[in-house]
Amino acid sequence: MVDADMEDSEKKAPSVIDRYFTRWYKTDLKGKACEDHCILQHSNRICVITLAESHPILQNGRKIKNINYQISDGCSRLKNKVSGKSKRGGQFLTEFAPLCRITCTDEKEYTIFSCIRGRLLEVNEAILNKPDLLLEKPSTEGYIAVILPKFEESKSVTEGLLTREQYEEVLTKRNQQEEPC
Amino acid sequence: MLSLKEKDRPIVRKLLCAGCCVRCVLRFCCVGTSSAYRRSYQDLHKELLAFISEENSPQSHDASGEEKSSDAPPNKRMRIDEDSVTAAQTDSDICPVCLGVLQDFCDPGFAEQVSDAVKKQQYEFDSLVLTVSLPAQLSVREHSCWLHVKKESMCLGKDDVIQVKDAFKWAVQGKIGQELGAAVVANSPCEVSISFIHPETEEDCHFLYVAVFLSVSQSVFTRMAVVKALEKISEEKFSRCVFSVSCRYNKFSRELPQTPWVIDGERRMDGSVEELIAAPLLSSFRADGFNFSSSGREDVDVRTLGNGRPFAVELLNPHRAKFNRAEIKQLQETINQSSDKIRVRDLQIVTRDATSRMKEGEEEKTKTYSALIWTQKAIESPDLEFLDLRIAQKTPLRVLHRRPLAVRQRLVHSMTTIYLDKHHFTLKLCTQAGTYIKEFVHGDFGRTKPNLCDLMKTDADILELDVESVDIDWPPAIPD
Numbered sequence: 099m100v101d102a103d104m105e106d107s108e109k110k111a112p113s114v115i116d117r118y119f120t121r122w123y124k125t126d127l128k129g130k131a132c133e134d135h136c137i138l139q140h141s142n143r144i145c146v147i148t149l150a151e152s153h154p155i156l157q158n159g160r161k162i163k164n165i166n167y168q169i170s171d172g173c174s175r176l177k178n179k180v181s182g183k184s185k186r187g188g189q190f191l192t193e194f195a196p197l198c199r200i201t202c203t204d205e206k207e208y209t210i211f212s213c214i215r216g217r218l219l220e221v222n223e224a225i226l227n228k229p230d231l232l233l234e235k236p237s238t239e240g241y242i243a244v245i246l247p248k249f250e251e252s253k254s255v256t257e258g259l260l261t262r263e264q265y266e267e268v269l270t271k272r273n274q275q276e277e278p279c
Numbered sequence: 280m281l282s283l284k285e286k287d288r289p290i291v292r293k294l295l296c297a298g299c300c301v302r303c304v305l306r307f308c309c310v311g312t313s314s315a316y317r318r319s320y321q322d323l324h325k326e327l328l329a330f331i332s333e334e335n336s337p338q339s340h341d342a343s344g345e346e347k348s349s350d351a352p353p354n355k356r357m358r359i360d361e362d363s364v365t366a367a368q369t370d371s372d373i374c375p376v377c378l379g380v381l382q383d384f385c386d387p388g389f390a391e392q393v394s395d396a397v398k399k400q401q402y403e404f405d406s407l408v409l410t411v412s413l414p415a416q417l418s419v420r421e422h423s424c425w426l427h428v429k430k431e432s433m434c435l436g437k438d439d440v441i442q443v444k445d446a447f448k449w450a451v452q453g454k455i456g457q458e459l460g461a462a463v464v465a466n467s468p469c470e471v472s473i474s475f476i477h478p479e480t481e482e483d484c485h486f487l488y489v490a491v492f493l494s495v496s497q498s499v500f501t502r503m504a505v506v507k508a509l510e511k512i513s514e515e516k517f518s519r520c521v522f523s524v525s526c527r528y529n530k531f532s533r534e535l536p537q538t539p540w541v542i543d544g545e546r547r548m549d550g551s552v553e554e555l556i557a558a559p560l561l562s563s564f565r566a567d568g569f570n571f572s573s574s575g576r577e578d579v580d581v582r583t584l585g586n587g588r589p590f591a592v593e594l595l596n597p598h599r600a601k602f603n604r605a606e607i608k609q610l611q612e613t614i615n616q617s618s619d620k621i622r623v624r625d626l627q628i629v630t631r632d633a634t635s636r637m638k639e640g641e642e643e644k645t646k647t648y649s650a651l652i653w654t655q656k657a658i659e660s661p662d663l664e665f666l667d668l669r670i671a672q673k674t675p676l677r678v679l680h681r682r683p684l685a686v687r688q689r690l691v692h693s694m695t696t697i698y699l700d701k702h703h704f705t706l707k708l709c710t711q712a713g714t715y716i717k718e719f720v721h722g723d724f725g726r727t728k729p730n731l732c733d734l735m736k737t738d739a740d741i742l743e744l745d746v747e748s749v750d751i752d753w754p755p756a757i758p759d
């Protein structure tokens with residue numbers, strides 16, 4: 099199945115994400131060039147919000163200075179608490195609800211958005227202590243948040259999003275136009 | 280004339296409608312006059328019918344029914360009662376309570392038959408004691424009838440009801456004594472013994488086998504045993520027979536869910552462990568339905584090896600309750616022959632209380648697993664010698680839609696590895712019950728800490744998982 103002589107193997111079998119999730123994308127959030135998000139939708143309808151590989155934070159060796167979940171005076175995503183099976187108490191988010199603000203060492207600031215409608219279940223506190231996780235493993239351990247769409251909206255929640263193929267077309271077009279990010 | 284009272288009316292009505300013979304009706308009305316039982320059947324029947332037709336005032340507390348009928352002319356009511364009662368009698372002539380002992384056998388003809396048989400023996404005696412032996416199932420039917428009648432008359436004690444044996448003796452002993460020219464007394468060297476058997480209804484006692492006898496090793500339904508069992512059994516258990524069959528199952532398929540997989544009314548995958556095991560049980564025990572419970576469960580793509588996982592099927596209203604060891608073994612074989620995807624062992628009938636044992640201590644029990652691991656880094660000799668490793672698992676994303684969000688502290692008791700190649704090895708682990716193995720391996724977005732990726736400092740994934748053992752020693756093993 100796998101060439102055991104290779105030092106680091108490129109696994110031929112599907113990964114955890116391949117097995118359980120569908121990748122969806124939202125590009126140029128709020129008109130800002132290249133601020134792309136990747137939404138991992140589980141077969142049970144739960145969505146994990148992550149940075150797409152083309153996001154500026156992940157380019158040019160940038161380092162993270164600060165991650166802030168306090169998105170306004172009255173609202174901190176860290177205070178989000180859900181209880182019970184129906185996840186009562188979780189903050190309800192719409193597509194452009196901010197999740198957090200990330201400041202890099204070069205003083206550039208970026209806001210990460212929900213991208214979908216749903217109840218916020220949790221934000222990733224591990225990246226507060228170890229921001230490098232976000233840079234090294236943006237699709238797994240460096241995730242931003244977990245959101246639970248309404249049951250009735252399970253399918254429709256991804257209607258405004260791009261598939262992997264459509265996302266790759268966007269990237270191709272950008273390369274052709276040589277847009278810096 | 281029978282000395283029946285107002286309060287007896289609903290009892291008489293209820294029993295006649297149920298098809299009871301007239302002498303059983305008298306017994307449940309506590310008629311203690313021996314001469315009453317010597318009257319002819321037709322005579323008694325006529326008087327009872329007349330009794331229930333006498334309607335002075337509405338009997339029942341049920342307002343809705345009575346309001347209408349009290350307006351109806353009395354004659355109409357009388358006819359309705361007679362019809363329903365006589366209909367019940369002709370549907371099945373045999374009394375469901377005494378099975379006919381207090382019907383034809385109380386006629387003078389039978390007493391003559393008995394006397395003739397005794398005379399043939401040519402013994403000389405001037406006194407005799409009459410003993411009667413009745414089949415054990417009469418006790419069951421009596422108990423059942425008493426529960427039925429108790430609803431009309433709350434304070435009717437079981438001891439107040441006249442016993443079948445006494446009623447029978449009152450009916451026949453006079454005639455027998457007369458025919459044989461001897462006095463029927465309490466003590467005499469001459470004993471005339473009449474034994475009744477009714478093979479057709481012997482199975483009546485069998486449900487007691489499971490409800491009560493299982494705790495005592497009793498397989499013969501002597502009358503004494505049945506009477507004692509009836510004393511012990513609660514009314515609820517007597518009225519609704521429910522018991523459980525338990526066993527341990529192996530699952531050899533990676534495409535079989537434990538319970539039926541249905542989403543939005545659509546079946547996602549054919550078959551299930553539950554259906555493969557319950558179907559033969561349902562038909563053998565002729566039950567109306569079942570409930571299935573198990574000590575934990577595994578995913579569709581996980582095999583269950585070793586001794587298997589304990590589980591129980593609760594059978595609702597089984598029409599057949601008695602199975603001997605050989606029949607249970609045969610049933611186990613039938614299930615095993617029906618599919619190569621599962622196998623069951625230690626199949627046995629258990630008391631209802633025992634099924635809770637399966638669930639108890641679920642947190643403390645341990646399970647052992649075997650997992651096929653892939654690592655991104657090339658590893659020559661996987662080094663995972665940990666004992667009692669504490670891990671914290673947030674509710675895995677794959678079940679988070681139906682479970683509360685929480686952090687679970689779990690123990691991985693031990694781990695050993697078997698090298699396969701630079702990127703694969705078999706991991707054997709023994710963990711506390713309730714540990715999510717798959718998430719321990721790949722980390723679930725870092726939400727299980729520490730995970731195998733952390734411990735081995737490489738990306739890792741789980742390709743296959745088998746349950747090697749579920750460490751609960753219940754149900755008890757049945758040697759082959």
